[in-house]
Amino acid sequence: MMELLLLVILSCVLLVWLWMRYRHPLPPICPGALPVIGHVLAVPREPQERKVYYRSVINTGFIIYFPVLSDPDDAILVANTCFSKSYMQNFASELYGRGLATSEVSMWKVHRKLLNPSFSQQILNSFLGVFNDQSRRLVSELDMEVGKDTLDVETYLTTFLLRTSCRKYFNLKSPPIGRRLNDFFHFEFQIIQRKLNDKESTVIENSQDKFQPLLDRMLHLYKTQDAFTVDEIKEHVNTMIAATYETTAISITFALILLGSHPDVQSRVLQELNEVFKEKDRDVDKTDLHKLVYFDAVIKESLRLYPPGPRIVRCIDTDVKLKEYTLKAGSEVLISIHSINRHPMWGADADLFRPERWLDPASLPGNPNAFATFSLGKRNCIGKTYAILVMKVTLVHLLRKYHFTSSSPNIQSQCGAFFQVPKNEHEVKIQYRK
Numbered sequence: 421m422m423e424l425l426l427l428v429i430l431s432c433v434l435l436v437w438l439w440m441r442y443r444h445p446l447p448p449i450c451p452g453a454l455p456v457i458g459h460v461l462a463v464p465r466e467p468q469e470r471k472v473y474y475r476s477v478i479n480t481g482f483i484i485y486f487p488v489l490s491d492p493d494d495a496i497l498v499a500n501t502c503f504s505k506s507y508m509q510n511f512a513s514e515l516y517g518r519g520l521a522t523s524e525v526s527m528w529k530v531h532r533k534l535l536n537p538s539f540s541q542q543i544l545n546s547f548l549g550v551f552n553d554q555s556r557r558l559v560s561e562l563d564m565e566v567g568k569d570t571l572d573v574e575t576y577l578t579t580f581l582l583r584t585s586c587r588k589y590f591n592l593k594s595p596p597i598g599r600r601l602n603d604f605f606h607f608e609f610q611i612i613q614r615k616l617n618d619k620e621s622t623v624i625e626n627s628q629d630k631f632q633p634l635l636d637r638m639l640h641l642y643k644t645q646d647a648f649t650v651d652e653i654k655e656h657v658n659t660m661i662a663a664t665y666e667t668t669a670i671s672i673t674f675a676l677i678l679l680g681s682h683p684d685v686q687s688r689v690l691q692e693l694n695e696v697f698k699e700k701d702r703d704v705d706k707t708d709l710h711k712l713v714y715f716d717a718v719i720k721e722s723l724r725l726y727p728p729g730p731r732i733v734r735c736i737d738t739d740v741k742l743k744e745y746t747l748k749a750g751s752e753v754l755i756s757i758h759s760i761n762r763h764p765m766w767g768a769d770a771d772l773f774r775p776e777r778w779l780d781p782a783s784l785p786g787n788p789n790a791f792a793t794f795s796l797g798k799r800n801c802i803g804k805t806y807a808i809l810v811m812k813v814t815l816v817h818l819l820r821k822y823h824f825t826s827s828s829p830n831i832q833s834q835c836g837a838f839f840q841v842p843k844n845e846h847e848v849k850i851q852y853r854k
């Protein structure tokens with residue numbers, strides 16, 4: 421009797437689910453969904469992330485479904501119509517606080533406008549000195565890895581990028597940080613508090629220049645216009661640092677694996693570097709970057725094939741009519757950056773690493789949204805120019821000194837809650853250049 425009752429209940433649940441699911445045609449559901457419970461079992465690997473994830477799952481009533489968009493036109497329409505982040509971002513905000521990436525739309529609109537000037541080219545160019553100094557330090561640290569069988573390059577890069585952020589945001593010579601983000605955040609709170617109490621904050625108060633580095637700009641706006649609370653400043657800095665170091669470290673790692681497994685591409689990059697940096701070991705300056713055309717193509721191609729954040733999720737605030745479906749208000753949708761970047765409009769070789777495609781505009785898709793690594797629309801990545809600049813400076817220093825080799829051109833990656841990373845077998849090896 422009990423078994424029969426259970427069967428009836430389960431059948432009813434399944435019928436309700438089928439009705440809900442097929443009432444309106446939806447985009448394909450992201451792989452890995454199970455009937456009724458959807459993607460609930462897609463659990464992140466990191467213990468810290470898991471705890472927050474389970475809490476979010478309970479809050480959403482154990483039903484998590486992600487239809488997935490891989491058409492650039494559909495994706496840009498959603499990205500510019502619906503700015504709210506999904507429960508996945510609430511999940512991120514428990515880890516990093518309500519910074520720009522996770523704040524509610526009303527606050528995001530105001531803060532994004534206030535923070536945009538801190539990411540202008542003028543400000544970013546002023547970081548070149550720090551990027552060069554820190555890259556030199558990274559290169560000398562890697563000396564001890566020459567000739568070894570494997571090098572965990574991502575770990576070196578993570579430490580290097582945290583250190584670089586610290587110099588950039590706080591202008592500190594020797595930040596007392598280890599690799600752990602929590603230590604870093606604790607330390608960073610002390611610095612912000614000190615800056616707020618400090619006499620030097622009067623300098624910030626008097627500054628009229630809106631093109632100030634991020635922290636100075638926020639402190640200035642806090643002092644003069646009450647535009648941020650102290651907690652908001654801390655949460656913005658937290659988010660910014662969290663968004664900076666891991667994404668960029670993963671991107672440089674993928675680029676090095678690709679260069680290591682495509683020796684012809686690496687030789688061509690080196691040839692270009694030798695032509696531009698005749699005096700071999702000098703710093704990278706802003707005029708060099710325009711001359712590195714093939715190198716730029718390699719970086720774009722690497723970011724296209726292996727975007728560190730392979731998807732974003734948006735809440736659908738209002739019904740959105742796409743080419744073939746209507747997304748209903750109240751639902752959530754996953755925009756697959758990975759699939760957009762490999763959309764058939766990239767051609768039959770969309771899955772291949774072919775930097776040359778960027779050298780010939782005719783071989784690129786005509787659709788400007790076909791490259792989505794930094795997300796799409798108005799709520800895209802505020803740090804994209806920063807990311808590309810730091811990637812370029814770091815790679816120039818690394819490639820001038822070391823020859824990289826890596827196992828296989830067919831990179832396998834694995835995805836966590838936010839990022840895709842290369843699988844372990846893709847570690848790289850380094851040798852001094854002759």
Ligand code: HEM
Nearest residue numbers: 520521663664667668671729732794795801802803806807
């Ligand atoms: C290769 C490196 C990077 C990649 C691929 C990347 C990618 C992305 C993507 C896909 C988003 C959208 C996330 C979403 O909507 O859920 C995003 C947002 C964001 N990124 Fe990046 N990012 C990178 C580096 C950086 C850097 C260096 C910074 C800071 C300096 C940064 C700061 C942010 C912030 C603050 C947001 C939220 C923007 C907003 O909501 O207005 N990112 N990034």
